[in-house]
Amino acid sequence: MPAIAPDEVFRGLADPTRRAIFERLSRDGEQTVGALTERAGISQPAVSKHLGVLKGAGLVRDRRDGRQTYYRVDPRGLAPLVDWMTFYGTFWRDRFDRLETLLKRMDQ
Amino acid sequence: MTEPAVATRSVVVERELPHPPETIWRALTQGPLLEEWLMKNDFQPVVGHTFNFRAEPVPGWNGVVNCQVLVVEPYQRLSYTWNSSGDEAEGGLRTVVTWTLTPVEGGVLVRMEQSGFRAEDEHAHRGASYGWPRFFTALEQVSARLD
Numbered sequence: 001m002p003a004i005a006p007d008e009v010f011r012g013l014a015d016p017t018r019r020a021i022f023e024r025l026s027r028d029g030e031q032t033v034g035a036l037t038e039r040a041g042i043s044q045p046a047v048s049k050h051l052g053v054l055k056g057a058g059l060v061r062d063r064r065d066g067r068q069t070y071y072r073v074d075p076r077g078l079a080p081l082v083d084w085m086t087f088y089g090t091f092w093r094d095r096f097d098r099l100e101t102l103l104k105r106m107d108q
Numbered sequence: 109m110t111e112p113a114v115a116t117r118s119v120v121v122e123r124e125l126p127h128p129p130e131t132i133w134r135a136l137t138q139g140p141l142l143e144e145w146l147m148k149n150d151f152q153p154v155v156g157h158t159f160n161f162r163a164e165p166v167p168g169w170n171g172v173v174n175c176q177v178l179v180v181e182p183y184q185r186l187s188y189t190w191n192s193s194g195d196e197a198e199g200g201l202r203t204v205v206t207w208t209l210t211p212v213e214g215g216v217l218v219r220m221e222q223s224g225f226r227a228e229d230e231h232a233h234r235g236a237s238y239g240w241p242r243f244f245t246a247l248e249q250v251s252a253r254l255d
Contacts (some may be wrong), residue, residue, distance in 0.1 A: 005166045012247040024151060049178055051206075052200055058201070069109070073188070075165060075166075075168070075170070076168070076170075076195065077237075078168035079168045079169075079196065081168065082168040082169065084201060084225060084229045085117060085119055085225050085229065087169075088119045089119050089121075091222055092119060092121040092222065093121055095145055095146055096123055096218075098144070098145035098146075099125075099135060099146075099218075100123075100125060101133060101145070102135055102141065102144050102145045103125060103131060103132065106127075106131050106135065107127060
């Protein structure tokens with residue numbers, strides 16, 4: 001799989017409508033274009049076009065089943081954007097909080 | 109002997125904890141306790157032991173960390189590798205987590221250093237489940253520049 005540059009992923013998520021579609025797929029799982037259109041407030045061809053851009057940016061994948069095309073989030077799609085230093089900075093501070101809570105229980 | 113000239117960076121978090129070193133050491137090295145505050149694991153405090161930490165996957169991270177124990181000095185120092193796994197292993201993280209316990213008045217200074225982040229590990233943005241709102245705010249600013 002060719003590496004996708006962060007810029008492409010940014011472009012993919014730059015549009016608010018596209019971002020809403022991506023968030024819907026992240027939250028609710030795999031869906032058809034029709035189901036996405038019902039809640040997107042724009043036409044089906046417009047939704048399809050946005051999905052095409054998301055797919056090109058490696059953010060979603062599609063799967064045909066009969067006449068329906070299902071879309072889902074590609075969990076690796078955001079990898080080019082993940083800043084591991086920031087991620088782990090937040091992660092470890094959060095885990096230190098949990099460690100403190102555990103230690104208090106252990107001392108009781 | 110020359111070291112490869114690759115600049116790496118570390119994440120350091122340290123806190124004074126008002127507990128005996130023995131208690132803290134148990135929390136750092138006993139699998140079930142470790143799971144309570146860090147992640148599911150098959151850790152054993154044995155140098156050379158290979159193990160995984162496992163969390164719920166989030167976009168951009170498969171949630172599985174490949175590790176090997178490097179240092180076990182009871183009540184003082186614990187160190188293990190912390191590497192990306194599976195599809196993310198190639199070109200992924202290759203870091204080392206080191207815990208250092210230093211006695212201070214009324215407790216222990218606990219220091220965690222995750223070292224070995226390379227330039228390519230550092231991208232323009234935050235991701236995963238941590239900081240999505242900030243992520244999107246920053247994204248809009250960058251997007252405005254790209255357009």
